[in-house]
Amino acid sequence: MKSKWVYVGAVLLSLLAVLGIAKFIEPENVRVQQHLSYNTEVEDTNLSIEPSSFSSHLPVVSIETEGQTIPGRPETGQKVSQVKNTFIRAEMKIIENQGELNTLKDTPQVESDIQIRVRGNSSRRFDKAGYLFKFIDEDGMDEGYEVMGMEKDSTWVLHGPFLDKTLMRNYMWYNLSGQIMEWAPDVRFCEVFLNGGYQGVYVMEEQISVGEGRIEVTEYDGKSNMSSYIVCVDRESVNDVDYLDNFTEYTRRMTSKVEVKYPGARKLTPEITDHISRDFSKFEKSLYSYDYKSKRYGYGDFIDIDNFVDYYIINEVTQNTDAGIYSTYFYKDITGKLKMSVWDFNNCCDNYMEYQQSMAGFFMQNRTWFFMLSKDEKFTEKVIDRYRQLRKGILSDDNVKTYMAEVQEYLGGAIDRNFQVWGYTFEAQNDLLQGEGRQIGSYEEAVEQYEKRLVSRMGWLDKHIDALYSYSHESVNKKFND
Structure with a gap:
């Protein structure tokens, strides 16, 4: 029997910590991964x-x-x-x-x-x-x-x-x-x-929701007009939804809307909605003010910066182009700072249906909130340093290649069963990816394309990541800093 639980890594880190060695190892959250914990017999x-x-x-x-x-x-x-x-x-x-x-x-x-x-x-x-x-x-x-x-x-x-x-x-x-x-x-x-x-x-x-093992925040007590919250930025719905009147809704003329996901509809009063609107807008106003970088009035008082850095990197690496526009989640404990959660990678790594993505270039710095964050050289420095750290471990070429191979091996016969039903999508006339040369003829070809794209993308970022400093250079940000 082969059980490859990631808990082994946690135990090893504990032992190394005793020896004073763990500080040199990139920390990872303990997480059960299905494909690493199965019985190969x-x-x-x-x-x-x-x-x-x-x-x-x-x-x-x-x-x-x-x-x-x-x-x-x-x-x-x-x-x-x-x-x-x-x-x-x-x-x-x-x-x-x-x-x-x-x-x-x-x-x-x-x-x-x-x-x-x-x-x-x-x-x-x-x-x-x-x-x-x-x-x-x-x-x-x-x-x-x-x-x-x-x-x-x-x-x-x-x-x-x-x-x-x-x-x-x-x-x-x-x-x-x-x-x-x-x-x-x-x-x-x-x-x-x-x-x-x-x-x-x-x-x-x-689902992105509040609960033990999910987003663990102080739960709403049903009495106060203030609450921890989760909000989602997404396309406008025809349902009867009270969207937030947040700051960037008007100043940036966003094509998406900000909807409260927690507290749920049964507990969401106009007073709580107003509290969340004002609280979320405080962050946005600090970000779009002339003091956005200051310690006293800047955005750092409102967000978990390291969390935003990780969100930025993950979505930039994968070119998950909906990030920051649609399917974008924020959450905040009533006593804490605003954080983001990833969601939906179906279109990532050049799997966007309508057009082929260029492997080169950056896009996250154009997203509503990251537009201003990218103008702060300290935030940019954190992104670059964290990216280089992750490339030595979780996001290394060897790790992502091994990950894909292990998942493919784990799925095994389920792949063949799946494409007994959906195999017609490998036929050129049924492929939904638009553009020349994007048609995929087999599962193996799909994995090969995915791996090649991801590794090439990170290779491009390795060479050009320092170019992010250009977005925070004083010469292009005078009107935001005066």
Whole structure:
């Protein structure tokens, strides 16, 4: 049996600390990574996707809707549906036998009613849907469950890799981000059946929410007009949403809106919304003031700078171009500083559907909040120093190449099963990536393209990272510093 738990690393660091050596080693957050903790004696050679004969080394999720259509697909004549608050009631079973293959005949570890809908933005029109669901009790109230070794909660995301033919972008970058940052959503691979039909490989993901093992902040007591909060910057919805009247909403004329995700709608009063608007705007005003770099009045009093630096690097490395515009999350403890969380790497590393990205250049310095942060030479210096540190460890060429190879090996037969259903996307006429030379003909080619792009991108950054200083040079920032 081979168990490659990252806990071993934590124990080793503890021993080295006693010897006074640990200070020379890059710290990493302890994080269970599914592909490093499996039993290799369990052989997954059965490629059948028929319910009666199916088996897998991955956890299995079975969803039954009793003939109902899961809502959330684009409506007739619409490119993307923005309606996100309609759910149906369904039943879910999760089967995960420790150290054995999983079949639909096995006793489920989790069996519960759920509320479920299709999730995403542009991905809502993909043939392979992604889902948001909540475990509920008989009365329809939220009920938390531990899922695949992840912390107990009621709300989860089932991400269905479709545009990402490697199947691993979200899994990989949530895990690597979780090693780099204080927190990132936990993830597990699984295979999904819907009403008895095989749907392929999915990634079970923690939603960005407040709770033990998720974002741990002081929870709202239901009495005060002040609260810890989570906000999301995203496309405007047709739902009845009270968006924040934050400072950059007007000064930058943002194309996206800032929505409060915590506290939830049941607890969110106009007074709390006003508190969050004012609190978030304090940071923005400090950032866009002439004192933005000062110790007394500057942005440093409002944000966790190291957290923002890590967010910047991760998204710049992966060229995750939605970052800072859409699917962008901030969170803040009522007694702490503002932090950011990564989310959604489906389009990263030149997997953006509409056009091919240039491997060269920077883009994060143009994002609303980083536009001003990049004008501070101290912030820029932190980005450059941290990038070089990460390139010696978590983001080294060897580490990312090994990571991809190990994930591919771990998925094994699940890859073949997945593309029994979705293999038509390897045909040129069905490839969604637009532009010459972007069509991918096989899974192996998809992984090769992904690896080559990521390594080349970091190689370019190695040579040009010091050019970030040009954005904070006095000569180009006189009007912001006078």
